[in-house]
Structure formats: structure tokens, C-alpha cells
Amino acid sequence: MSARKRVSTRAFQKRRDEFFEQGQRENAPCWLCGQPIDYTLKPGSADDSHELDHYVPVSIDATLQYDPANFRHAHKICNVLRSNKPPKLSLGIHSRQWY
Numbered sequence: 001m002s003a004r005k006r007v008s009t010r011a012f013q014k015r016r017d018e019f020f021e022q023g024q025r026e027n028a029p030c031w032l033c034g035q036p037i038d039y040t041l042k043p044g045s046a047d048d049s050h051e052l053d054h055y056v057p058v059s060i061d062a063t064l065q066y067d068p069a070n071f072r073h074a075h076k077i078c079n080v081l082r083s084n085k086p087p088k089l090s091l092g093i094h095s096r097q098w099y
Contacts, residue, residue, distance in 0.1 A: 016052050023073040032078040047077035057084035
């Protein structure tokens with residue numbers, strides 16, 4: 001574990017932008033809720049917009065900030081609600097109400 005803080009550099013911004021473009025090409029859903037992300041919105045600008053989420057939060061291990069294997073596509077709101085806690089993965093939309 002690293003005690004370093006998150007550092008926003010041009011190198012990270014470039015990787016973040018490349019990750020967004022990859023998600024846009026593949027129409028990647030949010031890894032937390034499984035729902036579509038609105039890639040027409042500027043990243044981080046609205047609840048349904050794209051935001052790069054780190055599987056292992058940078059606050060837990062800052063050495064993984066630049067590791068693409070640690071990147072996940074997420075809605076801004078899902079990322080905010082998750083914070084640096086373990087993910088609560090959703091099963092997605094139910095096909096019908098079960099009793």
C-alpha cells in the first residue's frame with residue numbers, strides 16, 4: 001500500500017481520455033450498475049456521463065493510478081456513490097417482478 005496521494009498529470013489525463021474513447025467505441029456499460037453510459041455527454045459533467053473509476057481506489061493504493069488494468073468505465077453518480085468503498089455490483093434490470 002502506498003501513502004501517496006492522487007496526482008493529476010498530463011500523462012494521467014491522456015490515459016483517462018484514451019480510456020474514455022475506448023469505452024465510447026465499445027459502448028461500454030457502467031461496471032457498477034450494468035446500465036448504458038451516455039457517451040455524448042462531456043465526461044464527468046452529469047450523473048449519466050462517463051467517469052474513469054479505479055477498481056482499487058487511488059486512496060488505497062496510489063501506485064495503481066496509472067495502471068489501465070485498474071481502470072473501469074462508470075457513471076459519474078455510481079463512482080461518486082461508491083467512493084473508495086468496495087463495489088456493490090448490481091444484477092442489472094430485472095426482466096419482471098418476482099414474488
